[in-house]
Amino acid sequence: MRIVIIDGSGLRATELEEGLREAGYEDIHLVPPHGAFVARLERMAPDVVLMDLGNPSRDTLEEMLAVSRALARPIAMFVDQSDDAMIGAAIDAGVSAYVVDGLRKERVKPIIELAIRRFNAFACMQAELVEAKTALAERRTIEKAKSILMQTRNLSEPDAYALLRSAAMNQNRRIADVAEALITASSLLGPGT
């Protein structure tokens, strides 16, 4: 069974490809949705096409499926139109699948399920990455604000942090936001303050 993954970003597609290979599928191809990707796809004659639901080139792909003479059999979206839960899960995860008509749904279902799991895992990973980056940036901001307080008000490190924390609590703001405001104010006042 030939599976084509259309994806421009790389990382998520690689994740999905790895998952499929681990599950024993071998005939897998990655195609970025640029330029003449439709012609490439036509030559490959895939049985299953997987694509990110958020990919703006979905209309281009569907047009190809509608007019293609090379792909003799029509291709339909989703395996089992009656399986609402699976369709909902696929849309939530951002997976769209086009499957050659006539392919038994038991053969395709595991592929879609795997794609849903991998897409979800990838989304979590991205969210964690963003969170980690934000946390790191905030820690740096707080460190910088502390050192400003330590220098200008001759405070120890724990006292500087306590001051930031009480200011945040009084203003009902996050410590990182108070620290950010302090850094901005300090840069406006200039050196020597």
Next chain:
Amino acid sequence: MIPLSIAFLPLTDSAVLVAAKEQGFAADAGIDLSLIKTTSWATARDRLVFGQVQAAHMLAPLAIAVTLGLSQHPVALAAPFKLSVNGNQLVMATGFAVALDPDLLARIADPIATAHDFAAAIGLHRRKPVIGIVHRFSSHALMLRYWLGYAGVDPDRDVTLRVLPPSLMVEALRTGEIDGFIAGEPWGSIAIAEGLGETAALGNRIWQRGVEKVLTFRAEWLATETGIADRLIGALARSAAWCDAPENRATLAATLSAPAYLDQPAEQILPALAGRMTFRLGEPPVAIDDMMIFQREAANFPWRSQALWIYSQFVRWRMMEASDEAEAGAGDVFRPDIYRRALAGAGLPMPGASMKVEGALAAPLGVGTHQSALVLGSDRFFDGAVFDPVDVAGFLSRYDAERSR
């Protein structure tokens, strides 16, 4: 507050939905409106068809195609409210446009002459011209086909129509992947502002009051959730009036330019809203009063005759076989009955009929309504054709020679 999700594409004609949320019309109606941005019509369609949203901003022909089973999973859709009228332009790369009338005003004002010039330009071009369309089942593509067909151009043979998402049109024009495109604003204005092309034709000069985007529901949902649907339609009617008011245009352009919506500069969005179009970089803007219509002339009323016109074009271009069943099914997608029910107490002019002969008004005309006075704008097709919705077969017979080719 009742939560309600609507899928939309980042286009200027999503304005009525965006203003309904941002100006509080939806909240006033007790609706907590979530607008779900999608980047392809396929995804907006799937979200609607599979119930991930309650409604969608949709190409009118696509709503009909889904209902008739021409676009993936068939589901009966219902369009009780048009979100906009007009707003499209055909932009061609400068290298192609040199073969058209250099006088831009004359070029735009006379689509008959320009269609013939365009046909000649196809032969002069270094390759078969590639024209970007946003979807096979889009009003723009049908208008382009209609215009080219008049000059003897077979759009399936003499040009290559390539489907691209609107947001990628400008880049495709830059790289030479396409020689031009027809799309909704702001994409034409952006391509022109970047000096990549110039206006070859305006949608509203091909059909003065063409049908564009519609608010689409699943027919089944609409039949059961009548209360919520009516409140939403009421809120959208107030939003549409707000969008049409000249004093709100600058605010509307600024709102639409936000990252959550179009994510494009307000100065590229404003010209189509204000009807001041620049046809080529460096030329002074030209007043096009009916560039985009959101509410006046009962623009939101879903004329059944316009759904039937779309069906006639599907048959003409061999996208489907003609049948009485399909004709009725296409007409049933537009729901003037629900428009009337939802807006019965809104004090808006309410057309008495659900169909009209399309293309019959050469000048604005006051028509009979159940409430206040309604003046319909001139709605001519550029070739002077009239479409009588009670005789679709008769209308189609004019294309017999063309269709048997």
